Amino acid sequence: MSAAAPIDSTLTDGAEELSAEQVLARMVERFHPRLFLACSFQQEESVLIDLLLRIEPEARIFTLDTGVLFPETYETWRAMEQRYDTQFEAWRGMTLEQQEAEFGPELWKRNPDQCCSIRKVTPLKEALGEVDAWVVGVRRDQAPTRADTPKIAWDAKHGIWKAAPLADWSERDVWRYIHEHDLPYNPLHDRGYASIGCTHCTVPAADRSGRWAGNGKVECGLHG
Numbered sequence: 001m002s003a004a005a006p007i008d009s010t011l012t013d014g015a016e017e018l019s020a021e022q023v024l025a026r027m028v029e030r031f032h033p034r035l036f037l038a039c040s041f042q043q044e045e046s047v048l049i050d051l052l053l054r055i056e057p058e059a060r061i062f063t064l065d066t067g068v069l070f071p072e073t074y075e076t077w078r079a080m081e082q083r084y085d086t087q088f089e090a091w092r093g094m095t096l097e098q099q100e101a102e103f104g105p106e107l108w109k110r111n112p113d114q115c116c117s118i119r120k121v122t123p124l125k126e127a128l129g130e131v132d133a134w135v136v137g138v139r140r141d142q143a144p145t146r147a148d149t150p151k152i153a154w155d156a157k158h159g160i161w162k163a164a165p166l167a168d169w170s171e172r173d174v175w176r177y178i179h180e181h182d183l184p185y186n187p188l189h190d191r192g193y194a195s196i197g198c199t200h201c202t203v204p205a206a207d208r209s210g211r212w213a214g215n216g217k218v219e220c221g222l223h224g
């Protein structure tokens with residue numbers, strides 16, 4: 001039986017009325033340096049990184065490097081580190097060679113859940129084991145599975161606190177902020193990719209339907 005969710009009104013009281021900056025400030029004040037911002041180089045993270053590093057220049061940002069990200073994603077990673085003079089922490093699963101030896105070739109085609117488990121879910125668990133809270137770029141209008149996302153809540157799956165400061169932002173809000181502040185962003189967004197993941201499992205699409213297109217999978221297993 002899982003433990004009951006902790007109650008902490010200093011974190012959650014009035015959180016829904018806070019701006020993205022205020023949510024981040026509350027999380028930083030309470031948790032930094034045991035706070036991680038998860039970055040998968042989507043447009044939302046361009047905004048969050050900028051907001052977070054204005055509040056705390058030493059804030060910790062991590063990414064799950066699956067080893068099969070797009071070249072444009074790796075370029076965006078370097079551009080962001082240069083802009084903010086910081087280094088993101090990279091977490092990885094087993095090598096692709098180990099995966100092929102153990103599970104056979106092209107696991108992402110035969111069993112994407114298992115591949116995501118190895119390359120994303122397990123490294124995520126290891127990363128989050130280092131902190132007491134994390135920040136994610138989830139927005140409510142991205143997908144029906146995300147419609148009830150709270151701005152600050154206990155993450156029972158990982159046993160830490162979780163914040164989604166952009167929960168009530170629209171995609172238009174995100175792009176307005178990016179352009180107003182001339183932020184680096186993944187150029188794949190300009191080529192029709194609304195949501196960007198691994199090369200093997202992402203095709204251009206106006207929404208998250210471009211991820212694992214055609215096989216019914218809708219989430220990596222990171223936020224559910």
Ligand code: SF4
Nearest residue numbers: 112115116119198201
């Ligand atoms: S998105 Fe595809 S390649 Fe990436 S970890 Fe998941 S199944 Fe594997």
